Amino acid sequence: MPSWILLIVLAAAALWIISAYNGLVSLKNQTLNAFRQIDVQLKRRHDLIPNLVNAVRGAMNFEKGTLEAVIQARNQAVTVNAAGPAAVKQISRAENALSGALSRLMVVVEQYPQLKATGNIGQLQEELTSTENKVAFARQLYNDTATQYNTKQQQFPTALVAGLAKAQPADLWEIEDKAERDVPQVDLGLTPVPPLRIAERGSGGEAK
Amino acid sequence: MTDEASLNLFQQQELNRRRTTWLLAVFVLFFAWLGFGGDYIYALYTAHGPPAAQHHVWWFGFLMLAVGAGLAAYAYRTGPEKVLWATGAEEVVDPVDDKQKQLVNVVEEMAIAAGVPRPRIWLVPDDDPNAFATGTDPQHAHVAVTQGLLDLCSRDELQAVVGHELGHVKNLDVRLMTTLAALVGAVVLMRDGTNRIFWSRGSGGGSRKKGDLGPLVLVLLVVWILSWILAPIITQLLAVAVSRKREYLADAMGAQFTRNPLALASALQKIEAADMPTTHIKSGAAHMCIADPLGRRLTAREGLLADVLATHPPMAKRVAILKGMGYAQLKKEGGVATP
Numbered sequence: 269m270p271s272w273i274l275l276i277v278l279a280a281a282a283l284w285i286i287s288a289y290n291g292l293v294s295l296k297n298q299t300l301n302a303f304r305q306i307d308v309q310l311k312r313r314h315d316l317i318p319n320l321v322n323a324v325r326g327a328m329n330f331e332k333g334t335l336e337a338v339i340q341a342r343n344q345a346v347t348v349n350a351a352g353p354a355a356v357k358q359i360s361r362a363e364n365a366l367s368g369a370l371s372r373l374m375v376v377v378e379q380y381p382q383l384k385a386t387g388n389i390g391q392l393q394e395e396l397t398s399t400e401n402k403v404a405f406a407r408q409l410y411n412d413t414a415t416q417y418n419t420k421q422q423q424f425p426t427a428l429v430a431g432l433a434k435a436q437p438a439d440l441w442e443i444e445d446k447a448e449r450d451v452p453q454v455d456l457g458l459t460p461v462p463p464l465r466i467a468e469r470g471s472g473g474e475a476k
Numbered sequence: 477m478t479d480e481a482s483l484n485l486f487q488q489q490e491l492n493r494r495r496t497t498w499l500l501a502v503f504v505l506f507f508a509w510l511g512f513g514g515d516y517i518y519a520l521y522t523a524h525g526p527p528a529a530q531h532h533v534w535w536f537g538f539l540m541l542a543v544g545a546g547l548a549a550y551a552y553r554t555g556p557e558k559v560l561w562a563t564g565a566e567e568v569v570d571p572v573d574d575k576q577k578q579l580v581n582v583v584e585e586m587a588i589a590a591g592v593p594r595p596r597i598w599l600v601p602d603d604d605p606n607a608f609a610t611g612t613d614p615q616h617a618h619v620a621v622t623q624g625l626l627d628l629c630s631r632d633e634l635q636a637v638v639g640h641e642l643g644h645v646k647n648l649d650v651r652l653m654t655t656l657a658a659l660v661g662a663v664v665l666m667r668d669g670t671n672r673i674f675w676s677r678g679s680g681g682g683s684r685k686k687g688d689l690g691p692l693v694l695v696l697l698v699v700w701i702l703s704w705i706l707a708p709i710i711t712q713l714l715a716v717a718v719s720r721k722r723e724y725l726a727d728a729m730g731a732q733f734t735r736n737p738l739a740l741a742s743a744l745q746k747i748e749a750a751d752m753p754t755t756h757i758k759s760g761a762a763h764m765c766i767a768d769p770l771g772r773r774l775t776a777r778e779g780l781l782a783d784v785l786a787t788h789p790p791m792a793k794r795v796a797i798l799k800g801m802g803y804a805q806l807k808k809e810g811g812v813a814t815p
Contacts, residue, residue: 298591305588394574397631398581405589408735413591 288426292433295417299438302410303356306441309402310349310363316399317342317370320392324377331376338373341366356439363403364442370400407441414438485647488725492648496655499714500548503659506707507544512537513700520693551658556610556618559657559764563608563756565598565620575626582635583619589733590642595619604754605629605747608764609641610654617645622754628746636730636740640766643729649722650764656714657761663707720789723766727794731801738802741795748791767791 321339341362348355348362374396377389420426421435515534551558571577580597587594595611598620605625611617619641621634629637644650731737747767754769762769768788 302591305591309588391574391577394578394581398578398585401581401585401635402588405585405733409589409591 288429299417302413306406309406313399337369341369360442488647492652496652504544508541511540547662555654555658559610565600568597586638602756606754607766609644611650632739633743639733640730643726737798741798
């Protein structure tokens with residue numbers, strides 16, 4: 269009897285499965301691609317840090333701790349990074365630690381105008397800001413794409429073909445720990461700037 | 477054309493692709509009308525004369541069709557170059573100073589945020605702050621800012637403006653708007669050329685006897701001549717209609733890329749405050765800029781007149797929308813709004 273109706277329904281179902289499947293695969297690849305973007309930017313950042321450290325090292329004997337923290341965090345991040353996309357969580361933790369250490373260093377640099385005036389610190393600072401932004405934006409794109417991918421594979425009816433497309437929820441890049449972004453305490457061994465500004469910035473902690 | 481802002485990115489891109497195709501098709505058809513219409517009128521005009529003098533081959537129609545198609549293809553292919561050339565923009569290849577280096581960095585950052593390849597970067601030597609994007613697709617895109625914008629804006633504001641422009645790039649607004657700019661340029665050029673021909677002909681051949689012109693021929697002739705005259709105005713109105721709604725959308729996309737709507741709001745306010753015309757950007761490309769380069773007061777308010785003539789939505793409204801986004805974001809993060 270109405271076998272042609274059945275045929276149409278089957279054809280429509282097949283078309284829908286194909287389009288849903290392709291949609292998932294495309295999102296998966298976008299997610300992977302976005303992750304690679306982060307990786308590229310992280311490498312850039314790791315390469316930039318030695319330059320930065322060398323540029324400030326001479327003038328910053330007094331801030332050994334801050335500098336050391338950056339170097340250590342950087343080396344840690346490079347090691348973890350070799351693990352690849354499987355270890356999103358570990359990588360993001362290591363990179364967040366590095367972000368924290370770097371921002372602390374930059375605040376310290378801000379406190380010493382003569383340091384900024386000498387050499388190419390200003391340019392390095394711009395480079396660093398840009399690199400940090402690139403990491404942040406790559407991460408943002410990855411998180412947005414991964415969220416879209418995760419939502420799609422969990423939503424009905426696309427969830428029905430998620431198994432077929434071998435869709436797995438992608439790990440999101442962890443949001444930075446708030447404590448890490450806190451303003452660092454500045455070692456006042458040199459008191460190079462009017463202390464007023466430091467007092468303002470360092471409120472809420474034990475300044476030595 | 478209902479609620480364009482509610483469409484997703486792919487629908488936006490599709491809409492822009494389709495509109496560009498339509499625009500080109502209408503352009504070619506219009507040329508065909510000018511050509512074949514002229515032929516038809518001439519054929520009617522000569523129909524009563526001796527057979528040898530009758531107009532049989534419609535060479536003018538085919539010529540105009542070829543010219544129209546050629547112009548459309550040329551405009552589409554070279555649109556971005558022409559727009560950049562017309563504004564006198566210079567490409568930033570090796571940044572010469574810190575500000576240019578910052579611009580390059582900011583564009584790279586925003587390209588990452590938008591998930592598009594890094595566009596080519598251009599600098600317009602003009603003291604008025606403004607910016608525009610051009611290109612046919614994200615793989616062949618250009619972002620241009622004026623020297624004034626570079627001098628006036630902070631890093632965050634520059635980033636917001638570039639984010640707005642990459643919004644235009646990503647949803648393929650650039651394709652439609654660039655094609656339109658190139659076509660407007662072509663039509664204006666054509667008008668200037670034909671005006672000269674018409675005037676020189678008009679003085680010489682005016683003494684012809686017109687007794688055998690039927691009313692139909694007369695009407696056709698009037699319509700035909702009117703479309704020659706109106707073409708440039710119509711294309712410019714089209715440019716206006718097509719660009720206004722897009723600014724809100726690009727503002728929103730820029731804010732999505734930077735996650736910092738307040739920076740764009742403050743950049744727009746600065747651009748608005750520095751209200752002198754951007755002399756390097758002519759009216760043909762006005763609809764592509766982040767703010768009206770002609771400094772027209774029409775953009776100051778919304779209303780019928782502004783709806784018909786302004787290429788940009790009122791700045792106050794754009795700023796208000798962005799601030800709304802910004803405060804909503806701050807509230808969510810539990811921060812304090814700092815106006």
